[in-house]
Amino acid sequence: MKWTTEKRYQNYDNWDAATLLQLQAQAANSPYQMHYHIRPQSGLLNDPNGFSYYNGEFHVFYQNFPFGPVHGLKSWFHMTSPDLVHWENKGLALIPDTVYDSHGAYSGSALPLPSGDLFLMYTGNHRDADWIRTPYQLGALMDSKGNVTKLDHPLIMPPDYVSEHFRDPQVIRYNDTYYALLGAQDQETKTGHIVVYKSRDLKQWQDLGYLDFTEQEMGYMIECPNLVFVNDQPVLIFCPQGLDKNIASYDNIYPNMYLIGEDIRLNGPKMTPAQPQPLNLDDGFDVYASQAFNAPDGKAYLISWVGLPDTTYPTDSEGWANCLSQVKELELRDGHLYQHPVVAMGSLRQQGTLLRPERRVNDRQQLLDQSGNQYELRLTLRKNQHGSLHLAASADLSQGLRLDFNTGADASLTLDRGQAGLAVATDYGTTRTITLPAHRDCQLDIFIDGSLCEVFVNDGHNVMTARFFADPSHQTVAFVAEQAIDFTGTYWPLKK
């Protein structure tokens, strides 16, 4: 199908149900499908929205264009979970059906209200006959039965100092006041900023101007600003598009970064950074548009889009694209942001197997020959070694996802998807590398789910995420090294 603008933006009632049913079946039957991550029921998934705890369960929505792997007319698709691991499809919750969101119910956030409703704040994408965009910041209320009522009027109109790029409101409650953080492009300088608004009643919103959080230029646009408190310190998560790589290094087309603050003031908005520059939230290939929130238990949970703007993926040919990451619990330790799998991830584990290295044949130590496509692998690699761990590999190891490690002097870890099946975004390289502490054991907690790999390094000091599109029958896991690798490990097949 040729994706004309008309086709992308036509109303959902101009699509026929047979097409949708076929797209749903195609996605469900994909050999590359994820089975314990949130994936689109059909079509394209992008940003997580409205990540929250409400009415006794966790909620997350995702940006969804149900009719193909393209950025067309977007809705919010609703998911609920008791434990952040087992998610239930609740269907479309916000669809573009007003003049203000005529061209998409774009990203936003959610906040439970004392009234008993869940407040949804989102960007309505409107374009006029000349295709001129107006981004409206809109509100809606969801009740405990899942009924959504949109508020009649926009909450925030774009101020005159921003361009048409003004979106992704994060609504939070702080010091008994409501605030909204918005991603923006300055009209004059065309640089990226975060605008802060304040409200007592969620109806009248007062513009507090740009958040002062850095003296560096944050690219040409900041998307998805997200403030969360981790061990009582503010952490600002955001996507600075076009960020100068001299300011902060990254490899993906656009980075998803974070900045830990010493403290924050939202009224006269200023965050004093505790770091010289922002850092990548994920050291892999595909994480973007992350959302974090503080649950009633005080914990900070994070979820991300695993997918990037302006990037095609091999499943496009199957009519669907992308997924959400697993949820991670955030922790600040020694001034560093750690990410951990949530406790309930353990409930997916089936009978574990202690890995004992098989006899080394030439330079190869086989760990598993039939790993399956859904599993967790925990490994501790002893210090002062180097070699490669091959995952989702063909029997001869010529194909597979590779982790090249060095736990000696120049300690590093490289995730290489260059030989892992179908190519993805190769213009941005096929490897991602992090440094490791020298002469130390390295702990890896690796989650594979179909075409998704998430590696937690050293108890979540780093996370490296990658989509990869290997032949699903490639299920060998093995070390290749000049010397025998000294390690301990456990393998668990995971429930779907």
Add this chain to the structure above:
Amino acid sequence: MKWTTEKRYQNYDNWDAATLLQLQAQAANSPYQMHYHIRPQSGLLNDPNGFSYYNGEFHVFYQNFPFGPVHGLKSWFHMTSPDLVHWENKGLALIPDTVYDSHGAYSGSALPLPSGDLFLMYTGNHRDADWIRTPYQLGALMDSKGNVTKLDHPLIMPPDYVSEHFRDPQVIRYNDTYYALLGAQDQETKTGHIVVYKSRDLKQWQDLGYLDFTEQEMGYMIECPNLVFVNDQPVLIFCPQGLDKNIASYDNIYPNMYLIGEDIRLNGPKMTPAQPQPLNLDDGFDVYASQAFNAPDGKAYLISWVGLPDTTYPTDSEGWANCLSQVKELELRDGHLYQHPVVAMGSLRQQGTLLRPERRVNDRQQLLDQSGNQYELRLTLRKNQHGSLHLAASADLSQGLRLDFNTGADASLTLDRGQAGLAVATDYGTTRTITLPAHRDCQLDIFIDGSLCEVFVNDGHNVMTARFFADPSHQTVAFVAEQAIDFTGTYWPLKK
């Protein structure tokens, strides 16, 4: 919406996607929804089809009209499971898109072939311009990736001695030969029969005539004939519509019955019954169109439609209707057919609570005041008592599902949904009663899932199934009796 014939039978591409997405969301958000049973993604669910084990997992399909709670243009919706408890939606697998199934891809069965495909055999419902029906028996092959290819030509044309009611092929392999059992109405006598066909290659089918299995008249039509071997004995499961209640007693609009055979011969088809008359497969309200098959491990598994033909249900107003039962493992013990929850049902259990009777207040013993809507309750009621167990009850017990029990001389158990919320099929009574062995303890294993209740009595000697539509906030469980009830019990909330 008025469900005209035109509306019911219009092609799926004449329905719009917005309508379908809304129906899917409505079903997902229903307060009456089941969360650990198979339920329609949207619209109407009826018969289970193609229940089988293939390519390392269990498969079941359900009859589905996706656009409303009516019997319109039907497809097969595909589900897979590793354990018969956790099911995954795979979308529509067989849709009506040929001249032979122009008015519905109706019920049928599945059989894994040595070639590596899953053979699907089903009834194509065709009507001509004058609305005259021809039922074609059709074939299709599903490969391991879920791709379905329909065979070009009908496998079986209706023979001249049957009426237009000729459907629901069960294909089995027996003594190295393929057989198909079909429900039929005799053209001349308008009585219900089972026709048997035989084939060496699944292409050429030879008519072997009616199965001789009873001397009694089996109503005006037999639907869903199903032969399964339980502890090596043949068990024939079928739905004799219009069966004379003097032949076998039943309360529902149409019964779903079974007959144990001493032995069976399919070539010159005859089953010698081991019972004087058929018995109800389920002693509750809503079980129909059951399908059973022998898995490679030799076990016999059963799954049923929980819903009845020509019956409306309260969720019709929410645009969806019905569900499948939990899967049951069949056992023949002392000449009686027992039904057991499958082993993996235990994996749904969360922390169990040993029930200790609270102090009796007047005639009431409270067990739980917030049971939730998904739980299992195992109770052993000591002999020589009588009373009522109230489930999903309001705090004052004026509303709720009731089990009236007597474990004394006139031992019996009555399931009463007359006060359990919205009315269902009240023309057929609001109670179902079974006799129990006199002066014996009675064991109950009760599964509640939203608006579905399944009671296994005395280790599955009987099963009583009921849909009921109580206010979801009604979550009291209590005994009411003249004397304190002596019992032991455990309660487990179940995972969704």
